[in-house]
Structures are given as C-alpha cells and as structure tokens.
Amino acid sequence: MTLLQVLPMVFVLIELSLYTLLGGADLGTGVWQLLAGRGPRAARIRTYVYEAIGPIWEANHVWLIAVLTIMWTCYPGAFGDIASTLVVPLFIAGIGIVLRGTTYAMHGATRGPEDHREITTLFGLSSVLTPFALGAAVGAIASGRVPVGDQPGGYLTWLNPTSVLVGVLAVLVGAFLAAVQLTASADRQADWEMSRAFRRRALVSGLLAGAVALAGPFVARHDAPDLYTGLLHGDGRAAVAVSALAGLVALGLVLRRRAALARYAAALAIAALVAGWALAQSPQLLPGLTVAHAAAPRSALIGTTVAVIAGFVVVAPCLGLLFWLVLHGRFERVVQSWPAAGTVHRASEATRRRRAGASALTFVLGAGAVVFGTTLWPQVVGVLLLLAALVGGFAAVGPGELADEDTLDGALTADIGAGRKLRMS
Amino acid sequence: MGGLGLTAVDQAYLDQARQMQALSFVVHIPLVCFGMAFPAMILFLEWRYLRTGDVVYRAVAQRWSRILVALFAVGVVTGTILSFEMGLLWPGFTATFGSVFGLGFAIEGFSFFLEAIFIGIYAYGWDRLSPRWHLASGVPIVITGVTGSFTVIAVNAWMQNPSGFSVQDGRVVDVNPVTALFANGFLAHEFVHMYLAAFMVAGFVLAGCYAVGRLRGRWTRYHRVALAVPVTAAAVAAPAQLVIGDWAARTVAADQPVKLASLEGLGATTAGAPEHLLGWYTDGQVRFGIAIPKLLSLLAYHNPDATVRGLDSFPGTDLPPVNVVRIAFQSMVGIGSALALLAVVFLFLRSRTGRLPRSDWFYQALAVAGPASVVALIAGWVTTEVGRQPWVVYGVMRTDEAVTGAREIPVGYGVLALTYLGVALAVVWLLRRLAGRPLPDLLPRPTTDATTGMGVR
Known part of the structure; x- marks a missing residue:
C-alpha cells in the first residue's frame, strides 16, 4: 500500500467529514423548520432559521460531489460496486437533494417561510430524508454489506440495523450542529430569545445523538461484528474515544453558553468518528478488497491528487472569505454607497x-x-x-x-x- | 484500440436507463446555459451602472442576480443528480474508465464550488460590499462558469473520441488523464459550440420574456435595457454559431463517419453525395426529402465529388437510431439558421435605424426564439449523444456493457420524472413570482441629456 494509493482516500474521508459538518448543519436547519410547531413563536423561529441560512445555502453539497468524483476517479471499481448495491438509498438521497434545492430556490421568490408554508414543510422533510439515506448507505458499507462485483442490492438491503442507526445518527447530528450554529449566530446578534430557544434544541438533539451513538456498539456487536471489533478493540479505539470526549465537551460548552466554541468541539467529534470508522476497517475498502487493490492506475492518482491540492489552494481562501463575511455579519449591515455618476462619452455614430x-x-x-x-x-x-x-x-x-x-x-x-x-x- | 471484451449486462431496462439519463440532461443543460452566459450579462449591466450612475442598469442587474441564484440553486441539484447517475446507472462506465475521465469532474467540482461561493457573496453583497468589490466578486462567477463547463465538455469530447489509455487483457492501462481530456481533437469545437449556444439560449430566452412584456405594453426604459442586452448577446453569437457548427460537422465527418452518415441518412457510400432536407430515413435512403445535389460532399470535405461513407459500410450492430439522430440534427440546424437570420435582421435594423426595432413582428419572433433556442440546444445534444450510440465510449465500450444490473430502473425513472415535473413547475412558479414583483420605486425617470446620453439619478 503506497501513500499515493491512500492519499485520495484520506481526501474522501476529509470531505465526508466536512460534508457531515457543513452540509449536515445546513440539512439540520430543515429539521428545526419542520419541528417549529404552530403559532407566532413558531413563525418567529422559522423566519430566524430562514434568514440565518443565507449565503451559505446549498453550496455545501459540493463536498458530497467531491466524495463521489474522487471515489470514481481513484477507486473506480469499488465505486461501481457501491453504486450497484446501494442504488436505492443513493437515489433517495439524490431526490431529497433535488427537493431541498428546489424548495430553497422557491423560497427566494416568497416573502419568507411563512408565505407558502407547504414549501417550508417539503424543505424540512427533504432535509430529514437526505441525511438518513446517505447515513444508511454509509452504514451498509461499514457493516460489510456491499460485496465486490456488480451485485444489485434490492429495495431493502439498506434498511438493516446498522444502516438505520447511522441514518438516524446523521439526522440527529445535523440537527445538533444546526442548533449550535443558530445559537452562536443569535448570540452574535444579541437575539436572546432565539439564543435560548436554540440552546435548548441543541441540548436535546445533542443528548439524543449521544444516546444513539452509545447504542451503536450494542447494535454493531450483533449486526456487524467486524465493525464492532475494529471500533472498540482495534485501531479505531483511540479515535472513538476522542470522538466521545469531544462530543461531551461540545454538549458541555453549549450548557455553559459557549455555542461558538462548541462548534469546534463538534467538528472534532465528527472527524474523529469518521477516522475511527476508517481505521476500524482499514485496509479493507469492501470485504475482501483493500484500498490498495481498489486504487486506480498511478497517473490517475497523481492527476487527482494534484488537482485536489491545487483546487484546495484556490478554494480555501475563497471559502475563508465567505465565512469571514458571514461570521463578521457583513451581510447584515447595509453600506449604502452610490457611485458618483461619471462622465460618459457617448460613442458618436x-x-x-x-x-x-x-x-x-x-x-x-x-x-x-x-x-x-x-x-x-x-x-x-x-x-x-x-x-x-x-x-x-x-x-x-x-x-x-x-x-x-x-x-x-x-x-x-x-x-x-x-x-x-x-x-x- | 482493441475492445475490452466485455459482455452486455443483463438489463431489460437499458432504454429506460438511457431515457432517464437523457431526461436528467434535458433538465440540466438549459440551466447550465444560464450559469455560463447570465453572469456575464449581469456584470456588464453592473459595470455600466458604475460607469454612468444610472440606476436602471443597477435595477436590472439586481433583479437578474436573484433569478441567477434561483436557477443556480436548481442547477446545483440537477447537477448533483447527474453525478449520482454516472455511478448509479452506468457503474461499468465509471468502474472501467473513472481513472481516465474522472479528473475532468474533479476540476469541475472545484470550479463549481468557487462559483457557488462567489454567487453567494455577489447575491447577498448588494449594498453590503463597496461597489467595486461587489463588481469584482462577480468576475470569478464568469470565469468558473467557463472552466466548469470546459472540463465537463472535455469528458464528453473524450467519450466521442477516446484516447489517453490503452487496453491490455480487457483492462485499462497506461492511463494519461491529461492528454485524454485536454489534448482531444473534439474538445475545441464542442466547447466553443456549447459556449455560443449558452449565449444564444440565455439571450433569446431572456429577450423573449421581455418581448412578450412589450407585446403586452410593458416598455419602460427598464424593460428596454433588459431586452437590449440579452438580444444583443444572442444576436452576435447566432451567426458565429453557424461557422462553428460547420467546423464541428467536418470534424465528425473525419473522425466519426458513422455519425455523419446517420446525421444525413446516407444509406450507401456515395461520391458527390447530396444533402437531404426534411424527409424520413427508411430502407437505406431518405424518402420525401428535398435533395440538393453534391452539397453533402462539398460541406463535409470541401469537394463536390468527394466520397462519403454510407451506413451500409458499417456493421449493423454499430449503427445509431438513424431517424432520431437525423431529425434532431435537422431541427438543430433549421432552428439555428432561423435564429441566425433573426439576429442578422436585428443587427441590420440596428445599423440602419440606430434604435430597437419598432414592429410587433420582430417581438413576436423573439418570443418564439426563446423556446426555439432551447429546443435547438436539446436537439444538438441528442445529435451528438444518440449519434454516438451504441457506444458510451466511442468504439471501445458499448452502452449495454456500462449499464447497471439493478432491477429498480423503471421505479427510479418514474420517481425522477415526477420529481423533475415538479421541479419544472416550481421553476416556472418562482420565475413568475420574481417577475411579478413590483419594480423598485427608486427608479426615477432618467433625465437623459441628449448630447451626452448620460443618465443622472
């Protein structure tokens, strides 16, 4: 196993973590839209969530697209096998993404989430469906249910105990991340009503996510013994411990009203969990297929590695700019500045x-x-x-x-x- | 280049899988045109605003940027579906050749990411950033729109004219993705053809909307600016498209002779081959068509007596569905020529009268030109993609070797068709809502000084 063969997989895992973190937080806002309830307070919550999503919007799906493209460029055979077996959950996730993006676009033409509530409801439902289906697909790979070769998976392979657990966990983690982010954003704007509301939501969803995560080992022990061994007795053990600790710290920070800091702890928890999964099944990508065997020819690996690094060098500062503008509230204050009318020389006939x-x-x-x-x-x-x-x-x-x-x-x-x-x- | 020695996948729903892929492209490609051409027009308007201080330009640019965001958001998700389908519908294709063409999509992913970032900054940055920085934040949108489509078209060009790898014992080896994608003889004409098509589609569709508005009596300066900019962009692109199309067809004649024979419905190899307009291909010839002697030989090889290979010189299993390809091709060429004619009329009137056309028929024609340009766009993609059949990678991998073995295709097809019907209705709904918003009151009548033409706010 050479570095070149593993490096793209490291990129895939980093991007999967970023998608869980950033895309998950986006998707999680839909959960709170859905659960806002009725009445004027619910309307206030929906409007606040809607305005807070703002400029970051649907762009975070690019992390998922990056995962797909690196997979099919650098591990084409394994990608084909995953796509064949998990066609149903991946397709459902795709439809969920379409519905969410479309309802997002439709909201651009409304006066906000209270205008045409059915759009908001569809937005919320698709925000739950998408992470559940993607989490279930991850669960199916982790529990060794994707065999090598073009094996159709049928309608129900992806609804096994591990998949359901990971799917539910993905929804809850997204809801938690969104609530933490919305609390931090409300704190910045000194909107104490929303800060309280979302701190409570962050605590509830965080505790639920923790409970589901704790149930993980019990489910995996019966449903996916290899995964269980890898996570709790093998190389994944340290990462799982870090993840659990970081999750606790994140909850504690929310409790101590430090939502802005809690985001970083939550990011660490997610990255460590993804790393733990990877270490638990390393060097296997699919049962009987190692990462090294699945890797594409050398030139494709070099091309992709160079493209990813070069792309990251270009994208990182731009993304940093966007986050800086959002986090410093630059999109919240108006700088009215008309240009002075210049002298325009009109071209003669x-x-x-x-x-x-x-x-x-x-x-x-x-x-x-x-x-x-x-x-x-x-x-x-x-x-x-x-x-x-x-x-x-x-x-x-x-x-x-x-x-x-x-x-x-x-x-x-x-x-x-x-x-x-x-x-x- | 030897075949891969693959066998066809046992898939009863191959046609449905192809239709599903085609449906996804039909929904996505018009949105791509707006992603490629619309930002340039919006930036032009904002630049004019900064030069003149005329708020009409700004009002048009600002409202269009909202439409851009909405169309881009829908384009993001339809594009995501396409990247899912590459694996879900054609696992054999990605599994065998992912290492060859995947680099194109990796670069496209980054372009698209940058585009998304800067569209966010641009759309939310009106009045939040200084005017110059706001204009500057739009420039990357234009650039990334070009680079992103460039790499996707590089993948398509490679599928038409594959190179950059060799086949050994049924495995793909000696992969060189850079030469495969970017040193490809099909890339240049396909890209320029698509780029001009983007300006034609975005230009004629937008101009068509405001032309309908004019026919209904909406004709303030705001509306005239919003019509003049896209119609001008489309009018300069349309005549050039004929030239680029001719170049594309000659490249096809040289490198994909079977596609050329299908485009033209040429049954037998013929010296001094005629060109048939309209008609229907059956039993090795075009019936009920208008034949123009020797024109095909002249166009394809610049020699009226050149020999053009006919369909009968290829194995029957290597032929695309001739009538589909031929009718799509004729539709594209016919509509494209009509649009070029409309463009020339516009340019001629502009140079003779110095103003926008006055007669209703011009605006009626523009109203038709919008949807017609979309039809031509889709017909063009049908020509090139169905014309490549039965191959997914021309001459190397057949479509039935690439398809998934999954049995759920009809269900997926139905769900996708319903979803996209919903998406189409949603797009129409939201565009109507955006268009129906009252124009901002800040629009004072520009006190136009006749000598300088300078708008003063």
Whole structure:
C-alpha cells in the first residue's frame, strides 16, 4: 500500500467529514423548520432559521460531489460496486437533494417561510430524508454489506440495523450542529430569545445523538461484528474515544453558553468518528478488497491528487472569505454607497459604424480561417478572431444606448407598432 | 484500440436507463446555459451602472442576480443528480474508465464550488460590499462558469473520441488523464459550440420574456435595457454559431463517419453525395426529402465529388437510431439558421435605424426564439449523444456493457420524472413570482441629456 494509493482516500474521508459538518448543519436547519410547531413563536423561529441560512445555502453539497468524483476517479471499481448495491438509498438521497434545492430556490421568490408554508414543510422533510439515506448507505458499507462485483442490492438491503442507526445518527447530528450554529449566530446578534430557544434544541438533539451513538456498539456487536471489533478493540479505539470526549465537551460548552466554541468541539467529534470508522476497517475498502487493490492506475492518482491540492489552494481562501463575511455579519449591515455618476462619452455614430465595420471584417476573416483552415493553428486563430468579433459586435451595437433611443424620441407615450397605447408600468 | 471484451449486462431496462439519463440532461443543460452566459450579462449591466450612475442598469442587474441564484440553486441539484447517475446507472462506465475521465469532474467540482461561493457573496453583497468589490466578486462567477463547463465538455469530447489509455487483457492501462481530456481533437469545437449556444439560449430566452412584456405594453426604459442586452448577446453569437457548427460537422465527418452518415441518412457510400432536407430515413435512403445535389460532399470535405461513407459500410450492430439522430440534427440546424437570420435582421435594423426595432413582428419572433433556442440546444445534444450510440465510449465500450444490473430502473425513472415535473413547475412558479414583483420605486425617470446620453439619478 503506497501513500499515493491512500492519499485520495484520506481526501474522501476529509470531505465526508466536512460534508457531515457543513452540509449536515445546513440539512439540520430543515429539521428545526419542520419541528417549529404552530403559532407566532413558531413563525418567529422559522423566519430566524430562514434568514440565518443565507449565503451559505446549498453550496455545501459540493463536498458530497467531491466524495463521489474522487471515489470514481481513484477507486473506480469499488465505486461501481457501491453504486450497484446501494442504488436505492443513493437515489433517495439524490431526490431529497433535488427537493431541498428546489424548495430553497422557491423560497427566494416568497416573502419568507411563512408565505407558502407547504414549501417550508417539503424543505424540512427533504432535509430529514437526505441525511438518513446517505447515513444508511454509509452504514451498509461499514457493516460489510456491499460485496465486490456488480451485485444489485434490492429495495431493502439498506434498511438493516446498522444502516438505520447511522441514518438516524446523521439526522440527529445535523440537527445538533444546526442548533449550535443558530445559537452562536443569535448570540452574535444579541437575539436572546432565539439564543435560548436554540440552546435548548441543541441540548436535546445533542443528548439524543449521544444516546444513539452509545447504542451503536450494542447494535454493531450483533449486526456487524467486524465493525464492532475494529471500533472498540482495534485501531479505531483511540479515535472513538476522542470522538466521545469531544462530543461531551461540545454538549458541555453549549450548557455553559459557549455555542461558538462548541462548534469546534463538534467538528472534532465528527472527524474523529469518521477516522475511527476508517481505521476500524482499514485496509479493507469492501470485504475482501483493500484500498490498495481498489486504487486506480498511478497517473490517475497523481492527476487527482494534484488537482485536489491545487483546487484546495484556490478554494480555501475563497471559502475563508465567505465565512469571514458571514461570521463578521457583513451581510447584515447595509453600506449604502452610490457611485458618483461619471462622465460618459457617448460613442458618436461614426465611431460606432467604424466599430461595426471592423467587427464584421474580423468576423469574415475568422469564419474563413475556421471553414478553410485545414490544420489546427488557422482554426485556433479563426476561433479567436470570431470571439473578438463577437465582443466588438456587442460593443458596436451598444445595448445600453440602444435602450435610450426611444426616450430620446419621446416614444414612451407615442403609439408604436400596431398602434397600441402603451401602459407605463 | 482493441475492445475490452466485455459482455452486455443483463438489463431489460437499458432504454429506460438511457431515457432517464437523457431526461436528467434535458433538465440540466438549459440551466447550465444560464450559469455560463447570465453572469456575464449581469456584470456588464453592473459595470455600466458604475460607469454612468444610472440606476436602471443597477435595477436590472439586481433583479437578474436573484433569478441567477434561483436557477443556480436548481442547477446545483440537477447537477448533483447527474453525478449520482454516472455511478448509479452506468457503474461499468465509471468502474472501467473513472481513472481516465474522472479528473475532468474533479476540476469541475472545484470550479463549481468557487462559483457557488462567489454567487453567494455577489447575491447577498448588494449594498453590503463597496461597489467595486461587489463588481469584482462577480468576475470569478464568469470565469468558473467557463472552466466548469470546459472540463465537463472535455469528458464528453473524450467519450466521442477516446484516447489517453490503452487496453491490455480487457483492462485499462497506461492511463494519461491529461492528454485524454485536454489534448482531444473534439474538445475545441464542442466547447466553443456549447459556449455560443449558452449565449444564444440565455439571450433569446431572456429577450423573449421581455418581448412578450412589450407585446403586452410593458416598455419602460427598464424593460428596454433588459431586452437590449440579452438580444444583443444572442444576436452576435447566432451567426458565429453557424461557422462553428460547420467546423464541428467536418470534424465528425473525419473522425466519426458513422455519425455523419446517420446525421444525413446516407444509406450507401456515395461520391458527390447530396444533402437531404426534411424527409424520413427508411430502407437505406431518405424518402420525401428535398435533395440538393453534391452539397453533402462539398460541406463535409470541401469537394463536390468527394466520397462519403454510407451506413451500409458499417456493421449493423454499430449503427445509431438513424431517424432520431437525423431529425434532431435537422431541427438543430433549421432552428439555428432561423435564429441566425433573426439576429442578422436585428443587427441590420440596428445599423440602419440606430434604435430597437419598432414592429410587433420582430417581438413576436423573439418570443418564439426563446423556446426555439432551447429546443435547438436539446436537439444538438441528442445529435451528438444518440449519434454516438451504441457506444458510451466511442468504439471501445458499448452502452449495454456500462449499464447497471439493478432491477429498480423503471421505479427510479418514474420517481425522477415526477420529481423533475415538479421541479419544472416550481421553476416556472418562482420565475413568475420574481417577475411579478413590483419594480423598485427608486427608479426615477432618467433625465437623459441628449448630447451626452448620460443618465443622472
């Protein structure tokens, strides 16, 4: 087993942890929307949650997409086997993601979560369905239910005890993370009513998640003995201990009204749990298939590793910027700043004609090179000329000034076209 | 390049799996067009606003950025479904070739991530960031929209014209993903073709909406700006698309002769082959079509007497469904040419009269051009994807070797179709709601100075 063969799996596990943490917190907000109840206080809670999701929104699904793409690039055979056996839960998760994203988009056109409550309800239901199905898929892999080879799994393979446990845990952890995040956000805005409300929710969901996690060993002992041994007696033991401790610390911090700090403890708990699972079944990826055997040829591993590292170098500062803007409340305060109207030199009609003529000529030259060029370079030059002609043509048309023209003619009130009176709206 | 020696998967629902994949693309691709072209138009408007201080530009840009967010959010989830389906429907494809093409999707994932981050910053940053920084936060959206689609199209180009690996004892070895994806003879024309298509679709659809508004009497300066920008973008792209399309067809003629023969319904190998317009392919020839002598040879090889390979020169098991491909191709070319004609009319009127067209028929044509451009887009994808059948990786792996063995396909297909019907209704609903919002009162009538044309707020 070489480093190159393992490194992409480490990326996958990191991204799975990030998805559980960030995507889980997103999904968890849907749980609280669903459980808000009735009445004015519930309306206040739903509105607060809706506004708090804000700019971070659906973007966190990219962690999941990254997990899928690295899996199929670097461990293509194992990915194919997982996809064949777990087609049902993965498909359900996909539908859940579609419904959630669509209802999110629909909310952009409403006056908030109280306007069209059925959208909010669907949003909440899909927010529960998605993590449950994904958690169940993870549970099926962890309990060794995905065999090597293209083996259809049928409708019920994924509803085994371990899968159900992991699915429920995923929903509860998401709800806990969302509640902690919403408490921290309310603290920042000095919204003590919401802070109290979500601190209570964080404690309840945190305790429930802890209880389900504690039930884990008992279920695994009967349902997935290998996983049980790996987690509690093998290499995973230390990680599981760290996870349990960090979870307790997170709960304690919420209790002590330190929600902002509790987020970091919760992140550690999740990362340690994912690491524990990985160590428990290492070096096996699927039963009888090691990570090294599942790995793709060397060049694909190198390409992906380079792409992931390079991508991370670009993405990390940008994501940092977004989080910085959100966490510093920059999206909450308005900086009204009109630019001073600059002097605009309007292109004269002669200039415009010259531009149009030059663009048309460039277009003809480019088209000629593309159509009659027989080798690569004339065609490349031709395409570049065509693109230049498009930009030049756009500038020559000048759509901004074009829209002025009717005003100059005073045509707003005049009859045009078929002679209809135009309504000023 | 030798075959993989694979056997077809026992899958009774292969057609349903293909239709399911096609449905997912049909929903996703129009949204992609908006992701590629819409940000550039919005940024152009905001830039004009910063240059002139004219709040009409800002109002259009701001309202469009809300539509962009909504369409992007839907595009995110339909794109996620596609990445699920790659594995769920075609595990043989990802399992065998994931190492070759996966890099493209990895880069796409990062592009898409950056796009999502900056759309969040841009959409929520109106009046929260300084005007310059706000404009700057939009630039990465334009760039990542291009890089993301570029890598996805690189994967498609590789499926059409596979290279960068070799096959040994039925296994894929000597994988070089970089040359496979980016040194591919199909990448350049496919990408430019799609990029122009994005501007045509986004441009004509948006302009079509405001054209309907004009026909109903909504024609303030706000509406004219919102119509002029997309119609101009589409009008400069449409004529160029004919040239790029010709280039694409000649590359297909050289490297995928069976696809060319299907596009044209050319049964027998012919010297000086004619081009048939309309008609129906049956028994090795096009019936009820209008034949233009020697045109196909001229277009494909720049020689009126060139020999074009016919369908009968290929094994019967290697042929795509000819009429599907041919009708899709003819629809794309027909609609594309009509749109180019409309574009030329617009550009001509603009240069002769110096203003937007006045007659209703132009706006009626624009209203039709919107949906027509979407039809042409989908027809174009049908042409290239169905035209590749029965292969998923041209000449190397057949679609029936890639498909899943899962029995649940019809159920999944039904659920997905219902879900996407719901998504389509939801998109229509939310766009209507967004469009129905009253225009902001802050829009003063621009006191336009006739000599400078300068809008003063």
